[in-house]
Amino acid sequence: MKPVQMRALTGLALALAMAGASQAATTLTVASFPSFDEAVKAAIPLYKKAHPDVEIKLVSLAFGDHHNAMTTALAAGVNLPDVMAVEVGFIGKFAASGGLEDLSKAPYSAMQYKAKFAKFTVPQATGGAGNLAAIPADIGPGALFYRKDLLDKAGVTEAQLTQSWESYIASGKKLKSATGAYLLSNAVDLKDIYIRSGLKDGEGIYFDKQHRVLVDSPRFVKAFELAKAARTAGIDAKVNAWTNEWSEGLRRGQVASQMMGAWLAGHLSSWLAPSTKGLWRSAQLPNKAFASWGGSFYSIPVKAEHKKEAWDFIKFMALDKGMQLEAFRSLDAFPSLIEAQNDPFLDKPIAFLGNQPARKLWKVAADRIPAVAVDKFDPVANEIVNAELEKVLEQNKDIKQALTDAKTQIARRIRR
Known part of the structure; x- marks a missing residue:
């Protein structure tokens, strides 16, 4: 061959x-x-x-x-x-x-x-x-991200911002008066964090182990009260996360803090607000709360x-x-x-x-987050609770009535 x-x-x-x-x-x-x-x-x-x-x-x-x-x-x-x-x-x-x-x-x-x-x-x-x-x-260890430059201008310290939920709202009033910036993008964020904090291992957010609905509990009443207080004080921008208005607010310094998972730092630096490098800091959630986001x-x-x-x-x-x-x-x-x-x-x-070594804070939070039970109807409950909160914030609906109505609607939906 x-x-x-x-x-x-x-x-x-x-x-x-x-x-x-x-x-x-x-x-x-x-x-x-x-x-x-x-x-x-x-x-x-x-x-x-x-x-x-x-x-x-x-x-x-x-x-x-x-x-x-x-x-x-x-x-x-x-x-x-x-x-x-x-x-x-x-x-x-x-x-x-x-x-x-x-x-x-x-x-x-x-x-x-x-x-x-x-x-x-x-x-x-x-x-x-x-x-x-x-x-x-x-x-997503829950964290509070805030604009240090805006807080400094308003004379608000991190300790005042995080001492309690009430001091967080009070700091927002002072910030708004001094800088014109909103403290947070939406009052709903306060509800979202509060209903997830203070739980014990094995407890659920919306349902207990017997599948009973929990949304009319004192935990939800307080969460709604905090959200309502923030809206009444005029310290939330009334914009939803991941919208163009939200990202613009973070980029332009119109929103001074955001409670979210620790991963938000990467989003802020890479595409949400890269021009604000060096202006942000991270802290634990107010009132020593620890929650997964x-x-x-x-x-x-x-x-x-x-x-x-x-x-x-x-x-x-x-x-x-x-x-x-x-x-x-x-x-x-x-x-x-x-x-x-x-x-x-x-x-x-x-x-x-x-140059804050913020990951160490996030590790502390990760170690403290409770092992919360999940339920297949959690998304349904979340949707209904948010709809009722909107009525409280926009139509001044009574909080306890809103939560009673939410409980009834959730029970009806899960029986289908």
Whole structure:
């Protein structure tokens, strides 16, 4: 055989071998949302080094679109990814659908890893039937972000801002008078934090263990009273988070503080208000409150095609310290993995926050957040409570009547 023919056959064999390898490769579909999807993008080259036979296909939609699409896919049992990203507020609903693998059972047996995660995360991922529907990847320790320059101009200290909920509102009045800036974007934020603080491990936000509705309790009355006091004082901008008005307010110094998950620091510095670098600081929530605000998880649909590979990928994202720290460095996505939380990286100053080592504060909060129980009807209760609060704020509806009406509506909805 001539050398040219030999080279041709060798090239053909190589091409066939490559084609066979390509056909043998597994394509793992991961469905996510911004900016949680950035962790997947960062993970792909790292994961492929150890798993060259696995291709990662990332499908990312806007937050609401993603969860709506996953709701539809779970209901229909089609168009499902291998790995599904889920924000904590949707876990109860998705778990109740029966469309997610119970990761506490074999072959996953994920409860063996429970002690590796922040204590409140696994209860958040456990459905009403006791099934573990998801694995935590990042958490949202509640934090108060504030504009130090505006507070200084108004003569308000951080201690005055955070001493109590009443002092927070009083500080807002002083701030508004001196600078014209609003203290917070929406009075609803006060309600959202207050109803989540002061709980004990195992307690629910909207329902108790017997599934009784709790929204007419003193905790909700106080939350509504604080929101009403802020609105009456004229210290909230009456804008909703994630709207153009909200981001403009943060960027232009029209809103002086924002209570949200620690991950907000990354959003502020990267795209919400990068021009305000050095002006913001982080503090614990007022009145020594500790609460979780958001958090991202990974699930495996029951009808996923590549469950083994999906589980390997989830373990890499959630249990690999290096990957958890990579997401922390690039996204300020506070890690769910305790080993990553104890890394010296937490001691580093954050330039955007005036070189404040704020991650140490967030770690303190993460350790104090209670392990709150979730219920599949939490989203329903949240929607109804917010509608009644709007009537209190805009129509001066009596608070106790609003909460009584909310309880009645929730009970009616969950009986359907």
